[in-house]
Each structure stands twice: as structure tokens, then as C-alpha cells.
Amino acid sequence: MLQRTYLLILLLPIFASCDSISDCEDGNTVVTTINRTTEPFHSINLNGSFEVILKPGTDRSILIEADSNLHKHIETAVKRDELMISSENCINPSSPVKIYITSPEIRSLEVNGSGSIISSQLLSTNDEGLLELNIDGSGLIDLEVYTKMIKADIDGSGQIKLHGNTDGQVITLDGSGKYDAFNLKAKETVADLSGSGNID
Secondary structure, three states: OHHHHHHHHHHHHHHHHHHHHHOOEEOOOOEEEEEEOOOOOOEEEEEOOOEEEEEEOOOOEEEEEEEOOOHHHEEEEEEOOEEEEEEOOOEEOOOOOEEEEEEOOOOEEEEEEOOEEEEEEEEEOOOOOEEEEEEEEOOEEEEEEEEEEEEEEEEOOOEEEEEEEEEEEEEEEEOOOEEEEEEEEEEEEEEEEEOOOEEO
């Protein structure tokens, strides 16, 4: 009897996990692109497993590519000049949700979870020249940059990959993450590594 009770206790989290998965809304495979209106922002905070494609431009815009029935669950809101991206409810898209963002200025990028922020075009910062990059989780930030100073922080197994030019960079890595700046020209580098992570 004791063994059966113990087995039941072990199985309860599995049942709970199955229930949470069944609560997710599946994508209907009809992928559409919707333009979101936005207030001015200079920073991005990404929560979830979305893929953000960042592009410099004179105007700010947000285009979301996702299953048509899932758009209503994807939240974009600006708070204190920071664009917050998240999912209101659990979703299971048929293909990766892609968010195309255009902005004339970027001061900081943050990824919480397994999402990614990618830019294949040169990003320049404001007059102060500071670009802050933060990852908490297994996310990815992949950028081409031209800035005076980079401050990067990775907590977890995430990866920051940079190429371009900067005067200096300050790197904090806690966990098994990776900071790949092999193709970034920097005059000065300060690094603080804790854990099994890697800095190139």
C-alpha cells in the first residue's frame, strides 16, 4: 500500500504537466502577418520563445508573423521606453513566431527564456554609446554593432554573438553560457566569468 501511495505521489507532477500542455492553444497553420502600432521605445525586453528580427530605420514598426489564431495571445506594450514582448497564455505555434522590429535607436536588449534577437544589419547606439545586452535562460542575441561601450550579462546557458566595432566591453557570465565576440573589434575588455561558460 505504501509503495502504491509513493507511486501516486510521483505521478502527480506528470499528470499536472500534461494538463498544462493541454491548456496550450495550438496554431491553426494559417500564418498571417499583422502590423502593431507602438509608442516610442529604445529598449526591448523579450519573454518567451519568439524570434525577433531587428532592423535599424528612421521609423518604429512592429510586424508579427504567427498563426492567425495566436496573434491575440502575443502582447506588445511599451513601458518606460521599453518594448515588452510576451505571451498572455500558453501557445503552441505551428511554426516559429517571428517579430520584425524597426527602430532608429537601441539602448538595451534583454531575453528571458529561449527566445532570440537577431540583426544582420549594423546597429548604432545613442550619443552616450552604451549598449546593454542581457540574457536570462537559454536565449540568443546575435548582432552587428558599432558602439562606444557594450555591457553584456549572461545568466544561464544563453549565447551572445557579436561582430563589428566597440571601444570597450564589460562581460559578466554566470553559468554555462557563451559570449562570442571573436569578430568584434574592441580596444578594451573586462570579463567576470563564474561557472562553466565560455568567452571568445
